[in-house]
Amino acid sequence: MNIDYSPEELEFQQEVRAWFKENLPEDLKQKNMRGEMLTREEIISWQKLLGSAGYLVVSWPPEHGGPDWNATQRYIFDAERAAAGAPVGFSMGIIMLGPVLMAFGSPEQKEKYLPKIESAEDWWCQGYSEPGAGSDLASLKTQAVLDGDDYVINGTKIWTTYGHYANRCFCLVRTDNECKPQAGISFILIDDMSAPGIEIQPIVSIDGEHHLNQVFFDNVRVPKENLVGQEGQGWTIAKYLLTHERTTIAGVADSKLNLANIKRIAAENEVDGKALIDDEQTRLDIAQAEINLMQLEFTNFRTLADTAAGRAPGPESSLLKIKGTDTQQELSELKVKMAGYYAFPWHTEGFVGPEDFAYATQTYNFLRASTIYGGSTEVQKNVVAKMLLGLR
Amino acid sequence: MDFSYSDEQKLIKEQVEKFVQNDYSFETRNKILEMDEGFDRSVWQQFAELGWLGVPFSEEDGGFGGGAIETSLVMEAFGNGMVLEPYLSTIVLSGNALAFAGSSEQKAELLAGIIGGELLMSVAYAEAKSGYNLANVGTSATKAGDAYTVSGEKVVVLGGASADKLIVSARTSGGNSDEDGISLFVVDAKAAGVEVRGYKTMDGGRAANISFNDAPAELLGEEGKGFAVLDRVIDYGIVAASAQALGEMNSSFQKTLAYMKTREQFGKAIGSFQVIQHRMVDMFTHVESSRSMLIMSSMKVASSDAVERKKAVSGAKVYIGDAARAVAQDAVQLHGGIGMTEELDIGHYFRRLTLFCGIFGSKGYHLRRFADQG
Ligand SMILES: Cc1cc2nc3c(=O)[nH]c(=O)nc-3n(C[C@H](O)[C@H](O)[C@H](O)COP(=O)(O)OP(=O)(O)OC[C@H]3O[C@@H](n4cnc5c(N)ncnc54)[C@H](O)[C@@H]3O)c2cc1C
Numbered sequence: 001m002n003i004d005y006s007p008e009e010l011e012f013q014q015e016v017r018a019w020f021k022e023n024l025p026e027d028l029k030q031k032n033m034r035g036e037m038l039t040r041e042e043i044i045s046w047q048k049l050l051g052s053a054g055y056l057v058v059s060w061p062p063e064h065g066g067p068d069w070n071a072t073q074r075y076i077f078d079a080e081r082a083a084a085g086a087p088v089g090f091s092m093g094i095i096m097l098g099p100v101l102m103a104f105g106s107p108e109q110k111e112k113y114l115p116k117i118e119s120a121e122d123w124w125c126q127g128y129s130e131p132g133a134g135s136d137l138a139s140l141k142t143q144a145v146l147d148g149d150d151y152v153i154n155g156t157k158i159w160t161t162y163g164h165y166a167n168r169c170f171c172l173v174r175t176d177n178e179c180k181p182q183a184g185i186s187f188i189l190i191d192d193m194s195a196p197g198i199e200i201q202p203i204v205s206i207d208g209e210h211h212l213n214q215v216f217f218d219n220v221r222v223p224k225e226n227l228v229g230q231e232g233q234g235w236t237i238a239k240y241l242l243t244h245e246r247t248t249i250a251g252v253a254d255s256k257l258n259l260a261n262i263k264r265i266a267a268e269n270e271v272d273g274k275a276l277i278d279d280e281q282t283r284l285d286i287a288q289a290e291i292n293l294m295q296l297e298f299t300n301f302r303t304l305a306d307t308a309a310g311r312a313p314g315p316e317s318s319l320l321k322i323k324g325t326d327t328q329q330e331l332s333e334l335k336v337k338m339a340g341y342y343a344f345p346w347h348t349e350g351f352v353g354p355e356d357f358a359y360a361t362q363t364y365n366f367l368r369a370s371t372i373y374g375g376s377t378e379v380q381k382n383v384v385a386k387m388l389l390g391l392r
Numbered sequence: 393m394d395f396s397y398s399d400e401q402k403l404i405k406e407q408v409e410k411f412v413q414n415d416y417s418f419e420t421r422n423k424i425l426e427m428d429e430g431f432d433r434s435v436w437q438q439f440a441e442l443g444w445l446g447v448p449f450s451e452e453d454g455g456f457g458g459g460a461i462e463t464s465l466v467m468e469a470f471g472n473g474m475v476l477e478p479y480l481s482t483i484v485l486s487g488n489a490l491a492f493a494g495s496s497e498q499k500a501e502l503l504a505g506i507i508g509g510e511l512l513m514s515v516a517y518a519e520a521k522s523g524y525n526l527a528n529v530g531t532s533a534t535k536a537g538d539a540y541t542v543s544g545e546k547v548v549v550l551g552g553a554s555a556d557k558l559i560v561s562a563r564t565s566g567g568n569s570d571e572d573g574i575s576l577f578v579v580d581a582k583a584a585g586v587e588v589r590g591y592k593t594m595d596g597g598r599a600a601n602i603s604f605n606d607a608p609a610e611l612l613g614e615e616g617k618g619f620a621v622l623d624r625v626i627d628y629g630i631v632a633a634s635a636q637a638l639g640e641m642n643s644s645f646q647k648t649l650a651y652m653k654t655r656e657q658f659g660k661a662i663g664s665f666q667v668i669q670h671r672m673v674d675m676f677t678h679v680e681s682s683r684s685m686l687i688m689s690s691m692k693v694a695s696s697d698a699v700e701r702k703k704a705v706s707g708a709k710v711y712i713g714d715a716a717r718a719v720a721q722d723a724v725q726l727h728g729g730i731g732m733t734e735e736l737d738i739g740h741y742f743r744r745l746t747l748f749c750g751i752f753g754s755k756g757y758h759l760r761r762f763a764d765q766g
Pocket residue numbers: 125126127128129131132133134135136158159160161162212369372373374375376377378379382655657658662665667668725726727728729730732
């Protein structure tokens with residue numbers, strides 16, 4: 001048993017590290033490290049830079065422009081990306097739609113959409129959830145009815161992250177009301193978010209920012225070629241993505257950077273006559289968070305080793321999501337506690353206290369969502385419980 | 393043993409609860425949040441007319457003759473509606489400081505002024521590097537003849553930008569963290585040498601960083617003996633803030649409970665899932681156990697035995713802080729996406745309760761303070 005990287009992997013690590021050192025703009029790094037929200041333009045130009053270096057669609061196979069890395073290399077890449085202080089950017093096209101099109105898309109769809117994801121020209125958002133269909137996604141109601149050569153879409157999607165930044169959207173829609181709910185769902189592509197009949201309403205979240213939207217569809221026409229796979233295959237496609245290998249779901253790399261950042265802040269900020277790190281409670285809180293993160297990293301390594309050996313990951317991927325989001329929340333809360341009274345000033349007011357704390361509560365507030373989106377903790381536990389207890 | 397309220401206590405409790413329910417809806421509050429000062433002066437005047445601004449003070453001082461228990465009733469009801477008016481900073485903190493340490497002239501002028509609603513005040517104690525230690529005071533005061541001036545900077549002064557007068561802790565002698573040698577002063581917020589930078593806080597409230605540069609100051613209480621007064625004042629602040637947090641927790645709980653009965657997923661109300669049912673019991677437990685700690689601390693904060701007072705207050709802060717955190721987080725979690733939005737009150741309760749955990753000392757700070765009492 002060993003956890004060493006091979007000489008080739010170490011060399012790869014050096015190469016990636018050097019690239020980030022060379023190419024990551026300092027202001028972007030600082031913003032990202034503070035937890036400040038990035039603008040659309042900042043994200044796009046960063047993604048384009050990654051794309052030009054072949055570092056954007058790192059999980060894709062070579063025939064679609066991916067770098068042909070194995071799971072370990074992808075893990076190393078992500079670790080170096082985070083350690084450098086670089087943002088994840090916007091990845092729904094890359095990690096969700098790309099694999100879907102590769103597995104279920106027509107040759108024309110692959111040709112039309114994949115290159116523009118690879119070049120960061122297209123920004124895709126995900127239109128799954130609806131006001132009445134969250135955890136119970138299969139109850140979604142947005143309708144797509146075939147009319148001549150078009151599907152006509154009516155209904156609404158909600159919690160659409162960056163729907164106002166995106167130019168395209170992949171949606172789950174209902175094409176059949178007669179059958180079992182799951183069997184009546186289809187996967188469809190909306191080419192233009194500014195098309196007639198689409199209205200995007202902002203939703204401001206408790207971090208005070210606009211990430212989320214509600215999207216309304218009023219007789220929106222979409223050519224029938226935009227259906228992915230067959231009518232009624234939408235649920236299978238959505239589930240395919242859930243079982244798709246996700247070695248970075250735990251967010252270990254970013255949490256490690258956060259922890260390092262917290263330690264630096266604790267060493268540099270003086271409170272009541274001593275550095276924060278010399279306050280016993282803070283010291284122990286940091287130690288506890290580090291221990292939890294250690295566990296997470298090793299659970300993640302084990303899944304990684306399984307994936308590398310070609311074994312399908314078991315319920316661990318749910319555990320990684322549950323524990324990974326716990327850790328993200330724990331670290332963000334720790335920063336709020338360390339901020340003391342500097343947790344009070346709101347980030348919209350500029351820097352009132354140390355810059356290190358300016359976005360602490362904003363991040364903490366937003367990360368409450370991490371146990372809600374992508375399958376809530378409760379729902380993940382239901383999934384694992386079913387497996388453990390052999391329920392159906 | 394008797395935990396029932398007197399008729400007078402019941403009256404004030406019902407009055408404030410009714411006001412919050414009828415006149416301080418979430419929509420009304422959202423409008424007030426957007427006002428320049430983050431609260432509504434006409435609402436404040438209403439409080440004055442109803443006599444609520446005098447609740448904590450003796451009749452001799454022109455008050456209602458109540459104490460921490462009555463103040464808690466008001467604050468809990470304020471918590472239900474997340475009332476924004478500066479009751480904590482002006483009435484509880486500044487008012488008690490004046491009641492404990494003010495000369496008869498100061499009471500006649502200032503305490504009467506705040507009870508009447510003409511005067512807003514704040515207590516400025518925290519400094520950039522003081523953390524929660526009230527004795528860590530770098531702001532200094534010097535005496536020339538009969539008059540004092542103060543110099544230094546205070547941070548995150550709640551309600552500081554709207555205050556007419558400030559009560560400032562400053563050092564007249566002793567080393568940086570000595571309890572001895574700290575004095576309290578009244579400083580006019582408009583005086584020369586006072587600079588106020590106001591800002592919004594995370595929960596939509598207002599605070600300010602305030603710098604003093606040889607600002608003229610009037611001694612409040614005995615020179616060098618301000619720490620004990622401030623320590624007691626902050627303890628009263630903790631009890632009042634805890635009561636407000638209890639109102640916020642209870643409202644979060646009630647609203648979440650109602651949502652669990654109506655929100656349907658998988659063809660049934662999500663409250664029918666056992667996981668959710670247990671979480672509701674947990675929330676309820678947090679609310680009720682916090683209520684016990686609040687009642688305990690509101691009775692013991694007035695104790696003349698400082699050890700008893702500190703244990704009661706720090707114990708309550710630790711306990712209610714933990715409960716507030718759990719209730720706030722669970723209320724958001726159990727609402728799902730909608731709990732994450734500005735649009736819903738749940739997220740606003742969450743923010744208030746989050747800041748409650750950090751006001752007047754963190755959990756670590758109060759655990760230590762409790763343990764130090766033996
Ligand atoms: C910040 C953020 C970004 C998002 N981005 C997107 C996006 O880009 N695209 C998109 O389509 N969606 C997105 N979502 C939506 C997200 O997937 C849903 O919020 C999630 O599926 C939960 O659904 P809901 O909000 O309707 O909550 P509900 O399903 O109503 O759940 C409410 C509560 O009940 C619990 N619960 C539900 N069912 C059960 C059960 N059977 N047993 C026990 N507990 C249960 C849940 O865990 C939760 O605590 C986002 C959400 C957030 C908060």
